[in-house]
Amino acid sequence: MDIQHAQKGTASVWAGETEPFADGATTPPIVNSVTYAYHDLDEWHAVATGRADGHIYSRNTNPTVRVLEEKIRVLEGAEAATSFSTGMGAISNTLFALLGPGKRVVSLNDTYGGTSRLFLDFLPGYQVNVTLCETTNHEQIEAEVAKGCDLLYLETPTNPTLKIVDIQRLAAAAHRVGAVVVVDNTFATPINQNPLRLGADLVLHSATKFLCGHSDAMGGVLCGKKELVERVFRFREINGASLQAEPAYLIARGMKTLELRIERQNASAMRIARYLNDHPKVETVFFPGLETHPGHAIACAQMTGFGSMMSFSLKAGYDAVKQFLPALRFVHLAASLGSVSTLAGPPRTTSHVELTSEQRAQLGIPEGLIRYSVGIENVDDLIADLEQALAIVPEPADALLTA
Numbered sequence: 001m002d003i004q005h006a007q008k009g010t011a012s013v014w015a016g017e018t019e020p021f022a023d024g025a026t027t028p029p030i031v032n033s034v035t036y037a038y039h040d041l042d043e044w045h046a047v048a049t050g051r052a053d054g055h056i057y058s059r060n061t062n063p064t065v066r067v068l069e070e071k072i073r074v075l076e077g078a079e080a081a082t083s084f085s086t087g088m089g090a091i092s093n094t095l096f097a098l099l100g101p102g103k104r105v106v107s108l109n110d111t112y113g114g115t116s117r118l119f120l121d122f123l124p125g126y127q128v129n130v131t132l133c134e135t136t137n138h139e140q141i142e143a144e145v146a147k148g149c150d151l152l153y154l155e156t157p158t159n160p161t162l163k164i165v166d167i168q169r170l171a172a173a174a175h176r177v178g179a180v181v182v183v184d185n186t187f188a189t190p191i192n193q194n195p196l197r198l199g200a201d202l203v204l205h206s207a208t209k210f211l212c213g214h215s216d217a218m219g220g221v222l223c224g225k226k227e228l229v230e231r232v233f234r235f236r237e238i239n240g241a242s243l244q245a246e247p248a249y250l251i252a253r254g255m256k257t258l259e260l261r262i263e264r265q266n267a268s269a270m271r272i273a274r275y276l277n278d279h280p281k282v283e284t285v286f287f288p289g290l291e292t293h294p295g296h297a298i299a300c301a302q303m304t305g306f307g308s309m310m311s312f313s314l315k316a317g318y319d320a321v322k323q324f325l326p327a328l329r330f331v332h333l334a335a336s337l338g339s340v341s342t343l344a345g346p347p348r349t350t351s352h353v354e355l356t357s358e359q360r361a362q363l364g365i366p367e368g369l370i371r372y373s374v375g376i377e378n379v380d381d382l383i384a385d386l387e388q389a390l391a392i393v394p395e396p397a398d399a400l401l402t403a
């Protein structure tokens, strides 16, 4: 069977490694070579001019990196894929390669912090016209796109309140005006959501998160329509934000267990979200799998799983969060997400530290919000851990009395 038609669990393992490597090696070698030698000048010239397959210089392509690119290409059902040194490398290279003076990009208020810095601080300096819309206001986004737009940039679910945007609906609006649709699929992973099948032209990921899955390597990937991926690849070759062989190996290795990890994390997150939602000391739980979440219906239609990112607030407020978080045993209090170990932190000190409390309020981020990235630990242990830490939090009634 062709790998192209394999199920995701099979593709995660086999894509990029269907043939044995040099010396019959069955796992991808970490090729640290910067340069590649040729005996035949005609062959060298053919590879250098793109007429034959091969490698010339590792800033451009590398055999270990290619394995990772092939895995994401097959998992997302894309024509082509390329990679970058970090997720921000993927995002900035894509935006700078496809936009330029006089071009217009439409996006959302709730994009990843680094992405919104590009939109607000850097792209306008290159005469790119940037319009950011209220994230779940589909009518406003459609209206802005209809005014004329070169690139629509989406992210769903968003950070940290897990807002959901309808990819199919907005991609259709973008294509009516000939805009390219790019989706950051980091939170969902290719196991839970495939934006290309919903009409997006390009999908990118911070491979640092779920794809790697072990918080021990950084990378970014981009895949989708061949012509667009090649335009971004040519910019990255020159711009130099290339992924190295060692992190590529770790990410490709992590991806072999992607489906196993994501299925377990999806199931654990659903149980934890319900547990927290029913807890008297918890104020709000943001998780797209809950029927009460405003994006639940769209999530049901466009995702095959709700993921394992959630956030929640405590009735007793931020002072209680300061007691609660350090009392958790099976959680790293740290930035980032998508690892085998559970990670938690307040957006006011992690992803949204640069914003004022008014700006956070505008995005609907309560000051006492806790972002919680569910790992692969035993879910009963995680719930017991939450239970003992919630036990030391003051009763909401006491908090009200002292407020």
Ligand SMILES: *Cc1c(COP(=O)(O)O)cnc(C)c1O
Pocket: 086, 087, 088, 089, 112, 114, 155, 159, 184, 186, 187, 205, 206, 207, 208, 209, 218, 219, 220
């Ligand atoms: C982390 C993250 C990024 C940036 O990726 P890095 O690998 O840290 O550069 C982009 N988008 C989302 C949604 C992320 O979570």
